[in-house]
Amino acid sequence: MTAHETVDYVDADDRPVTRGPRGGAAARGLYYRVAATVCTDSAGRLLVYRRPPWAAVYPDHHDILIGGCPRAGEAYADAAARELHEELGVLATPRLVLHQPRPSPAGRCWLAVHVAEIQAPPSVDAREIAEHFFAPPADLLDHPPTPLVPEGRRVLAQLLARGIPLAPPDTRHLPPPTTRPT
Template sequence: MDGADRRVATGVRGRRPLDGLFHRVAATVVHDGRGRVLVYRRPDLARVLPGHHDVLVGGSVRSGESYLDAAVRELAEEFAVSARPEESWREPRDSPDGPCRLAVHHWRLPADARLAPLDAEVAWHALRPLEELLARPPRPFNPVGRDALLRLARLGVLGTPGVPSVPGVPVPQ
């Protein structure tokens, strides 16, 4: 992808894109609508962010796939849920695989839904209060996920009105 998110070439997953090009990533923050957010820990042997805790469920967008289709696929692959998340924003970011275009989604977990980790990318998971994740995140924690939590809280889509008051946590711009 170029800087305007237009496809100009395809490559192999896990390899850095050619200079000046971006790969696409779709990620979803799962919440229960009552101020709790899904947090999970990646296995210690994961290729990307080993042993890190995160709130972004996602991965690379495949060739010919939309960001939304990738978000739906990743939620099904990693937690065995059928979901239709909503996209909140897209932005260029740095990633372990080089520059990317990140699409952040959010999805409200139905009260009767059960999350069942299905792949080797989830070592542990739980729903935790947003304020707890912002004030005392488990360590190590993906900083991009923390940024996404702050921004989604500011947008008011996580079941809490506005940004929680957490001492020492700046309000995102």
């Protein structure tokens, strides 16, 4: 996404208030939206990637959250799927597992975290991803690559602590997404 794209600015309850350029919500005292996905492979390992050195936020940091801002009027799930296609070259149907307000380097946001299994090796966009690999979730908490984006580590710990499944879902037995931090 580029800075000239229009995004929704939302209130503390994630209700749209107005629209504007990416990066402008904080100046108006509002939140912006982020759709992110934790990707797994068929073995339940997580995709870890390193941001390029020219990234505006957390350059050269590792992360597990693939995503970005939904465009104005775009649903979180649609934005998550679009970002997976743009950054990894994969088609997937992300499943929402967390939805909560969070601080960020660009101001307050509503973060919608999804999980998706990716079948094929990703064909990454080198402008967005410098390198990538798969790792078991517990290894990422016990021995994380450094530096690691703090929010990615926090989300992973939260998912594991709540027992939210990271493997392909059996949708008949899924807990509802979390909407507020505990």
